[in-house]
Amino acid sequence: MYLPEDIDDILQSAENTVLEFKEARGNFGDGERSDYCAAIANMGGGNLLLGVSNSREIVGTSVYQGTLNKVPQEIYQKIGITVAVDEVEHSKGRVVIFNIPPRPVGQRVRSSGGDYTYPIRRGESLGEMDDATTRKILNEVQPDFSSSIVEDLTIEDLDTLAVENFKKQRAEKTKNTGLITTSIDQVLLDAELVRDGKLTVATLLLLGKAQKITNFLPQAEVIYEWRNDPEQIHHDFRKSWRAPYFTIYDDIWDTINARNIRVPYQEGFIQQEVLAFDEKACREAINNAVAHRDYSISGRSIIIHASPESFSVISPGGFPNEITAENILHAPPHWRNRLIAEAFDRTNLVERSGQGIDNIFETTIRQGKGLPDFNGTNNSTVQINIPATVRDAEFVKFLEKIVNEKQISLSFDEIYELERLREKKVLPVLRHKEKFLKVGIIEKVGKTSGTKYILSHRYYTHRAKPGVYTRITGFSRDSKKEMILNHIGREGSGRLQDFLDAFSDLKSKDISNLLSELKSEGKIRYEGSRRSGCWVIVSKSN
Template sequence: METDALVRLLAAPEGEHLECKQFGNKGDFDELCKYVAGIANSGGGVIAIGISDARPRRVVGTKAFPEPGKTVASLQRALAHSVRIDEHALDGQRVLSVTIPARPPGTAIADRGKYWYRVGEELLPMPDAVLRAIHAEVESDFSAEECVGADVSDLDEVAVAEFRQRWARQRPQLRIDGLRPDELLRDAGLLTGDGRLTNAALLLLGSHAALTRFLPQAELVYEYRATEAAGPAQDRKELRQALLLSLEQLWAAVNARNDRQSIQDGLFRQEVATFDEGVVREAILNAVAHRDYRLAPSVFVTQHLRRLEVTSPGGFPNGVTEDTILHQQVPRNRRLAETLARIGLVERAGQGVNLMFERSAQQGKRAPSFSGSDRHHVKLVLDCMVSNVALLRAIERIGQEDLLSFRTEDFIVLDRLSRGESISAELSQRLLPLRERGLVESVGRGRAVRYFLSRRLSNQIGQRGSYTRRRGLDSGAAEALLLTHLRSVGREGVAISELEQVLPGHSRSQIRASLARMLSAGTVRMLGSRRWARWAAISEDA
């Protein structure tokens, strides 16, 4: 933003698109995130930092956010929304302008799991009705549109027979075996209102020639790469044919290199397939059902020794992100997804993604990852190395009744905590229920709270040492460790920043509390005051 444009903007009244903030010298990043999300959700606008809130506004300047580039990057990580920050000199004072684009269609910007929006000058929690309206801003259903020029003769007879058999097994009472092809397609919703083929019909049942002519992008490319090295794949298949036929060939290709991993469970040894058929099929069907067919690239299925990657064009559908994919289902090709569910190939209501996560957790594998996705494509990575069987066995010992009541998010949270990984805002809502079950413990309060596996669960999976490290020392042990260090450095003492290195699992406020108790007990003394204070041990001889 140009400085002149900022000056003109500041003359206007505050509203949904303008916020003036003074901020302290250090700035409040959490508060900034909250306002950026609210303004983005309300159509975009500007935050002017270093300007008084009340009119007539005054330039007060600011030392907040001294490195705007780093602040922009932090906002992008926190909100998945790009902003621009410019520095200005007004009346000899430093002023910042934060230019915030409007949210993308169908997507509400979340700040730590909460949605905000502007009503006049106020920043308020977003009502459910507003959030639902945003998520309803979905794209048109390409799969339900007419495939212009195609007719029943463009369908593969083998694929149509397979479709009939699958649907008949799902709904035997419909007497599907006796339907003519046109009746079969009409009852399945694969014809438009005036009886023409939909794109979904061609995607599911089309011949190679018809797909090449009408939908050449509807191609599944399989590659096997034994190493990470660039160059030609060891095996490659380009499948441009009815999806019902491609799916079987793809699984056959994956299963041909599907070794089994041996797992020791007490005195017994069992084997687990590296690539689970249900998970692999769901990953491929999810890519096909939700890709953007208006884009030219194909869906790629790349198999490695212990990893499978499925990449589909078009990014996430509006309203869906990596963090919300378990809860927010917005099918980009609804007609295709409904037809796949009708014949039993995918789960209804988006449960297929949940099943991928649950099956992976139940086999001791990492949760599926969408972290490599961007606005141009969705990349699903299945890490199929069995690496956390101990946690699964420990959960099973807790009781079958408890295990049946587990939600998908519970498996993911326990797996991430056992690996020492962070918990996203979306998953953090499951921490309290897991703590009530005695599976998770916590230390600290407010923003300093930390969660980790309970002592019982940690002991069962052989992580007793990790439990002690994550829980931290009790107050007596912590004070003894502080005193030992202070005695080693002598009379000059040390700053509290050095003591934070002695107790990395403790917050600064916890260390201050320990020092206050030691000061009262006469074992330490404070040299100097406030931010320049240093701490030293009192000699035992004194």
């Protein structure tokens, strides 16, 4: 609880203290409140005082009188952080003070209901957070567990084969064969696997002897389970590894590949085949799990589930801060175990840091298998599910035909957006629509605010599925008009709200267009006033 003298101390505090003053004599909007609290949190925390002018003069405020106890919960619902709010009856007037904590490490505080998304203070006013500040915050990392020192771990505790494989992988990546003969000490120093002369968790997991891993981090285990039926509970085959990763990465893939299946698909009159488990995609998913799992969670291992239909990698620990299943393809790289990720980046195990998930998605799209997903992911687990069966090989062939005819190239982002359109069939927003429309990959359907995008008639003809195109572009609109007629005929009349309830995917203007078309066709008419009238069927006798 603040006292009047505490307010005096705050008003006399140094300029570098994060403080905001608002007179707010009788009103302070919820949106403005959210913006200021989020901005102060994003600047490292501080205080917001209501009833104080910019010149630090107390003028008094009447806001939140009798309702102050509700304000912290209201703020939490808007910006997701707990803010303490107090009131002080100063001799010069009532002051309301917000004590705002700093944002979490590596996270921005988002405002809601105000003028800004991620506000910060700019001089005497607020502004949207700039890109440089955003990158700086997102690049903050929690303490890197993999860089922690393992006491009593020595050079003698390293696996000779793991070290040799690590050298070879580095030599291949750098095209410097001299690295193969480098001493172990120098290898560790060059790879920054040593901290203050001592070996790290990353060294143990990547190069340490199996017994040492069992002693220090028994949860550092990879388990593979094969099921002939993905729905069955028991596994038909199981194998596990608790050993330095640079001795087991090939054996893990060989074990997966031993049960690989050639998936047939028809291309015209020719029977083609593609492997259910793509080596590049599977290795990337496992490498990601090893580099990003939470090793502080004991009793849980990395689990690989495989069946003729799917391939999943499940790792302990949820997504890092600011990463979600929705933004993972475009968010800046985040490393839970940075030292392990950097060790991979120094070898031939990965092509480029931060590109693993992109590679997985691009591979499955190009093979006609559709999109991977993260179903099963929660705050304590990340699960990536990679499809193993071909869903639409003709889609890839269609894109290749367009690319060759038009002499264009398609980036990963463009291919990904087109694959989303293929799966959804209709999308209201496309980032690359102008290019797609120009080369004939997509078409527009609908008018004004109801405009949406579909793959072109040429695609559905290519797939010998013209009926699907008709259903999406024509039949669906006619069916909605038929439903409107059926409703009016059954109920005797119909109002706009009735049809808004019936067609939740349409806006008021879209439904008005359908009603206007039916009126122009002489099938319905409007009776009564604009406010209380309704639509009725036109009698055939009229």
